[in-house]
Amino acid sequence: MDKRLKLNIDRLQQATGQSPDYVIRHYVRDKEPCLTAAVAYNANLSNRQAIDDAIAHMFDENRLFAPEQKEHHNRLHWLMLQASLVGSAAKSSNWKAVIRAVVSGDMIIFLEGSSEAIIVFAQGMEWRTITEPTTQVTIRGPKDSFTESLSTNVSLVRRRVKNESLWLEMFSIGQITETDVAMMYVHGIADESIVEELRRRLHEIREDGILESGTIEKHLQDKKLTPFPTLYNTERPDSVVGHLMDGRIAIIVDGTPFVLMAPVTFFQFFQSVEDFYQLSDIGVLIRLLRYVGYLISLLLPALYIAAMTFHQEMIPTPLLISLVAQREGVPFPVIIEALLMELSFELMREAGVRMPRAVGQAVSIVGALILGQAAVQAGIVSAAMVIIVAATGIASFTAPAFNIAISVRILRFVLMILSSVFGLFGILIGLFILTAHLSSLKSIGLPYFTFQFKRGQGKG
Amino acid sequence: MRNRLVYMLILMVAALPMTGCWNSREPKQLAIVMALGIDKAPGNKYKVSFQIANSGQVAPGIVAGGSTYGAPVMVYSGTGSSIYEAIRKTSRSVPRQLFFAHIRLVVIGESLAKSGMQEIFDFFDRSRETRLTAMVLIARGGDAEQAVRTLTPLEKLPANAVMGKMMHSSRLWSENFTVYIDDVINMMVSEENVLLISGVKLAGDKGMSAKKENVEQTNPAAILNISGMAVMQEGKLKKWLDGRLARGVIWARNKMESSVMTIDAMGKPKSVSIEVSRGKTKVKTQFANGQLRFHFHIDAEGFITELQVPFDMTKPGGIDSMEKEWAETIRDEAEAAIKQAQSEKCDMLGLGQMLRREHPKQWNKRKDDWNNVFADSEITVTVHTEIRHQGLRNKSYLSNISK
The missing domain is CATH 3.30.300.210 (Nutrient germinant receptor protein C, domain 3)
Known part of the structure; x- marks a missing residue:
C-alpha cells in the first residue's frame, strides 16, 4: 500500500481492468487536502444501503472536523471507530487482503497519506431463499434445505446445534475462484485425527475453480477409480446434524446447497433421515427393503440372462414355457435384447433429467409407448424383458442417495455381460470382484464396507 | 497385490463346481420336452415319443410377433436300440434342440412293461439334464405314444393334465399313489423287486385323441384316465390292481x-x-x-x-x-x-x-x-x-x- 491515495486508486483500477462495476467515490476537501478519501466497492456484490449508511455516518462533517481530530493517524483511528459502529470493520495495509475484500463485496476506504485502508463489511448479494429439499424428499421431517449461500447454510446447521462445541473452520480453496469452504464438526465427538486429515487434504487441493462440492469430493476421495461414492452429500440440514452427532465432519462449500459428509460407510448411503423419524422397526424394515432394491437393480437383468441362456432347468416349467413363448418372434439373443432395453431405459432417464420440464412429458409418452408397448408388439423385445427393465428401474429409484444408485447403473451392465458369457458363474465372479473392491475402499482413511462405524470411532 | 490376485483366482476356481451347465443355449432354440413315451419297437428296439410344448400356443398373453398356430403340443417319435439313440435320431425331424430338464411324465407302453423295462431308466439316472422327479405311468392297454399324443381339455399341456389327474386321484380317491423315477429305481434295486406303478388309460375314440377337435367339445371323444395300478415284479408287468x-x-x-x-x-x-x-x-x-x-x-x-x-x-x-x-x-x-x-x-x-x-x-x-x-x-x-x-x-x- 502506498501513502498516496491516487496511486492506490490507480492500482485498484488497473487490477480490476477498469471494470465499471467497481465504483470509486471520492471525498475531496479543497481546503484540507489531507482529508481527501476514497471509497471503493463493487456495485453488484455490495449492499448499497449499508454502504450509504456507513458513508453518511463516517463522513459526517460535524464529527469529522471536531478539533481533536487533526492527526492522520487519529483520523484513521477515528474513522475506524465510526465504521465499527455501523458494521464489522478492519484495518489492513496488505494489498492482497484489500483486493480480496473488494472482490468479495466489501467496502474499502482509502485515506490520503495513510498506508492502511479500512475494510467495511458490506457484502449483500442476492441468494435463493430457503426452499423445500428437492433431491432428498421425506414425508415426515423438516422442510428446509440448504441454499447456495455459505452463511445461510452454516446458520441452518448452527440453529439446530446450540452448543459451543460445534466448531467451524474456514478455508479458501481454488486459485482463481477463492471459494469459501467451511469445515464443521462437533469438537469432542469427531475424531481429531480425521479432522486433521481432512484439513490436510483440503489444504492440498490445487484447483483453479471450485464450482460445486463435487469438485472437492474428487480431491478428498481415497481411491479415485471407483464407481462408489466415498463421501456422502446432502441438502438437508437435519441430515447433516444427524451425521455431526455421529462424529462425522461436514464440509460446506459456498455456492452449492450440497454439503459433504465424511467419513461414511457404504451402508450409510441407504439411510434416509426419515428412518430415524419413523418407529424404529418400520425404519429398519424399510431400510432392508432398500438393500433388496439395490440388489435387484444390480442383479435382476443379469440373473434373467443367466437363467434364460444357461440354467433353463432352474425356471419353473410353466414360467419357462411362458417366457419362451414371449421370445418366440424376438430376433435377438437374450443378451442383445437386454442390453438394448437397458440402454434405452438409461437414455430415457438421462433425457428425462436434462430436458426442460415442458418437454418432459413428451419423453414419458415416447418412452412408455414406443419402448414399452410398440417394441413388444413389433416383436423386437419380449414383454418379460420390459418387465425386467421396469422392475430394475423402479428398484434403482429406492436408493435414498442418488450417487449410490449411479454406481449400480454401471455395474449392472458389467454383470449382464459377464452373465451372458459365463452364466451364474459369471455373476459370481462379478460379485467376488465387487466385494473385494468394496472391501478395499476407504473413506478418509476409515474402512468403507463395514457396519461398524460408531460414534466417535477411533478415538480411543 | 500379487497375493490378492492369487486369492481372487482361488475363489473363482472354488466357485466353479457351484455352477450349472456351462454351455449357453438361447431359449428360442429349445424344444421343451414335457413328457416322454417309451414303447417297444420291433427288433429289440425302443420307440421314444416326445411331447414338446408348443410354447406359443400354451402361454397366454402377449406373444412377440410369434407363431400361435398348431396344437399346444407336438409329438415326435423315433426308434433306436437305446433311448438316447432314439433321442438323437429324432433330432432329424425336430427343428430345435430337445431339452429334457422339464420332463414331468414318463409313460411306458404296456407291451414294453410286460416284456420288462428294467433297463430303460439308466438313461434318466445318468443324464445331467433329466430330473428324477418325473412321474412314471404305464399306458394301460395301449402304447405310450398314443397316450402322449392325446390332447386334453382344460389343461393345455397333456403332461400337466395327466400329472394333475394323478395327483388329485391319489389325494382324493387313494386307489393310486404317485411314483417318480427315483422311486422306480429304488424299488428295482431292492431284493423283492416289486413295483406298483399307476396306469393311464385312453378311453373313447382312440383315433380322435391326437386331434385338436378332441378338446373343442364339451365331451371329448378320447380321454386319458388314471386307471389302476400295475404290479411289476422283477421289472415285468404281472397284473393290474383295481378298485377295492x-x-x-x-x-x-x-x-x-x-x-x-x-x-x-x-x-x-x-x-x-x-x-x-x-x-x-x-x-x-x-x-x-x-x-x-x-x-x-x-x-x-x-x-x-x-x-x-x-x-x-x-x-x-x-x-x-x-x-x-x-x-x-x-x-x-x-x-x-x-x-x-x-x-x-x-x-x-x-x-x-x-x-x-x-x-x-x-x-x-x-x-x-x-x-x-x-x-x-x-x-x-x-x-x-x-x-x-x-x-x-x-x-x-x-x-x-x-x-
Missing part, C-alpha cells in the same frame, strides 16, 4: 390320504358315505418258531358326508355301530388285498423292505426265498375307526318324510 384291491394295498402300505367309502346301514347296502380324512397303518413283526407274523393295525378317521337312510345318529351307540361297520369294511378291503398278494407270491405290500429296515438279520435269513416266505407268513389285520363328525346335520331330513 387297489385301495386295500393303499391301506396296507400306509399310503392312504383321503378317500370315500360307502358302508351299509339299516339294511340298505352302501347307503352311508364316509370321507376318510386320515388313515394310518402300523405294521408289527413277530417271529414265532421260525414262522413270520405280521400284524397290521389301521387307524382311520373320517366323517359322514352323505346319508341315504334315515339313520339317527343322536341315538346312543348310533355312531359306534357305524364305526364298527366301517372298520369291518376297511378290514375286508385290506385282507382281500393281502390274500391276493400272498396267493400271487408277490410282495406288493412292501413288507420285505420293512423287514429289511427293522430286522436286517431276519431279513438276511429270508431274503433269498422271500416270495415264498411272504406267501407263507401269517398276516392279521385290526382296524380302529373314528367318525369325527357328521356334517351340518345330525338327522337327515329323510327321517321326517312321512311314508
Whole structure:
C-alpha cells in the first residue's frame, strides 16, 4: 500500500481492468487536502444501503472536523471507530487482503497519506431463499434445505446445534475462484485425527475453480477409480446434524446447497433421515427393503440372462414355457435384447433429467409407448424383458442417495455381460470382484464396507 | 497385490463346481420336452415319443410377433436300440434342440412293461439334464405314444393334465399313489423287486385323441384316465390292481390320504358315505418258531358326508355301530388285498423292505426265498375307526318324510 491515495486508486483500477462495476467515490476537501478519501466497492456484490449508511455516518462533517481530530493517524483511528459502529470493520495495509475484500463485496476506504485502508463489511448479494429439499424428499421431517449461500447454510446447521462445541473452520480453496469452504464438526465427538486429515487434504487441493462440492469430493476421495461414492452429500440440514452427532465432519462449500459428509460407510448411503423419524422397526424394515432394491437393480437383468441362456432347468416349467413363448418372434439373443432395453431405459432417464420440464412429458409418452408397448408388439423385445427393465428401474429409484444408485447403473451392465458369457458363474465372479473392491475402499482413511462405524470411532 | 490376485483366482476356481451347465443355449432354440413315451419297437428296439410344448400356443398373453398356430403340443417319435439313440435320431425331424430338464411324465407302453423295462431308466439316472422327479405311468392297454399324443381339455399341456389327474386321484380317491423315477429305481434295486406303478388309460375314440377337435367339445371323444395300478415284479408287468384291491394295498402300505367309502346301514347296502380324512397303518413283526407274523393295525378317521337312510345318529351307540361297520369294511378291503398278494407270491405290500429296515438279520435269513416266505407268513389285520363328525346335520331330513 502506498501513502498516496491516487496511486492506490490507480492500482485498484488497473487490477480490476477498469471494470465499471467497481465504483470509486471520492471525498475531496479543497481546503484540507489531507482529508481527501476514497471509497471503493463493487456495485453488484455490495449492499448499497449499508454502504450509504456507513458513508453518511463516517463522513459526517460535524464529527469529522471536531478539533481533536487533526492527526492522520487519529483520523484513521477515528474513522475506524465510526465504521465499527455501523458494521464489522478492519484495518489492513496488505494489498492482497484489500483486493480480496473488494472482490468479495466489501467496502474499502482509502485515506490520503495513510498506508492502511479500512475494510467495511458490506457484502449483500442476492441468494435463493430457503426452499423445500428437492433431491432428498421425506414425508415426515423438516422442510428446509440448504441454499447456495455459505452463511445461510452454516446458520441452518448452527440453529439446530446450540452448543459451543460445534466448531467451524474456514478455508479458501481454488486459485482463481477463492471459494469459501467451511469445515464443521462437533469438537469432542469427531475424531481429531480425521479432522486433521481432512484439513490436510483440503489444504492440498490445487484447483483453479471450485464450482460445486463435487469438485472437492474428487480431491478428498481415497481411491479415485471407483464407481462408489466415498463421501456422502446432502441438502438437508437435519441430515447433516444427524451425521455431526455421529462424529462425522461436514464440509460446506459456498455456492452449492450440497454439503459433504465424511467419513461414511457404504451402508450409510441407504439411510434416509426419515428412518430415524419413523418407529424404529418400520425404519429398519424399510431400510432392508432398500438393500433388496439395490440388489435387484444390480442383479435382476443379469440373473434373467443367466437363467434364460444357461440354467433353463432352474425356471419353473410353466414360467419357462411362458417366457419362451414371449421370445418366440424376438430376433435377438437374450443378451442383445437386454442390453438394448437397458440402454434405452438409461437414455430415457438421462433425457428425462436434462430436458426442460415442458418437454418432459413428451419423453414419458415416447418412452412408455414406443419402448414399452410398440417394441413388444413389433416383436423386437419380449414383454418379460420390459418387465425386467421396469422392475430394475423402479428398484434403482429406492436408493435414498442418488450417487449410490449411479454406481449400480454401471455395474449392472458389467454383470449382464459377464452373465451372458459365463452364466451364474459369471455373476459370481462379478460379485467376488465387487466385494473385494468394496472391501478395499476407504473413506478418509476409515474402512468403507463395514457396519461398524460408531460414534466417535477411533478415538480411543 | 500379487497375493490378492492369487486369492481372487482361488475363489473363482472354488466357485466353479457351484455352477450349472456351462454351455449357453438361447431359449428360442429349445424344444421343451414335457413328457416322454417309451414303447417297444420291433427288433429289440425302443420307440421314444416326445411331447414338446408348443410354447406359443400354451402361454397366454402377449406373444412377440410369434407363431400361435398348431396344437399346444407336438409329438415326435423315433426308434433306436437305446433311448438316447432314439433321442438323437429324432433330432432329424425336430427343428430345435430337445431339452429334457422339464420332463414331468414318463409313460411306458404296456407291451414294453410286460416284456420288462428294467433297463430303460439308466438313461434318466445318468443324464445331467433329466430330473428324477418325473412321474412314471404305464399306458394301460395301449402304447405310450398314443397316450402322449392325446390332447386334453382344460389343461393345455397333456403332461400337466395327466400329472394333475394323478395327483388329485391319489389325494382324493387313494386307489393310486404317485411314483417318480427315483422311486422306480429304488424299488428295482431292492431284493423283492416289486413295483406298483399307476396306469393311464385312453378311453373313447382312440383315433380322435391326437386331434385338436378332441378338446373343442364339451365331451371329448378320447380321454386319458388314471386307471389302476400295475404290479411289476422283477421289472415285468404281472397284473393290474383295481378298485377295492387297489385301495386295500393303499391301506396296507400306509399310503392312504383321503378317500370315500360307502358302508351299509339299516339294511340298505352302501347307503352311508364316509370321507376318510386320515388313515394310518402300523405294521408289527413277530417271529414265532421260525414262522413270520405280521400284524397290521389301521387307524382311520373320517366323517359322514352323505346319508341315504334315515339313520339317527343322536341315538346312543348310533355312531359306534357305524364305526364298527366301517372298520369291518376297511378290514375286508385290506385282507382281500393281502390274500391276493400272498396267493400271487408277490410282495406288493412292501413288507420285505420293512423287514429289511427293522430286522436286517431276519431279513438276511429270508431274503433269498422271500416270495415264498411272504406267501407263507401269517398276516392279521385290526382296524380302529373314528367318525369325527357328521356334517351340518345330525338327522337327515329323510327321517321326517312321512311314508
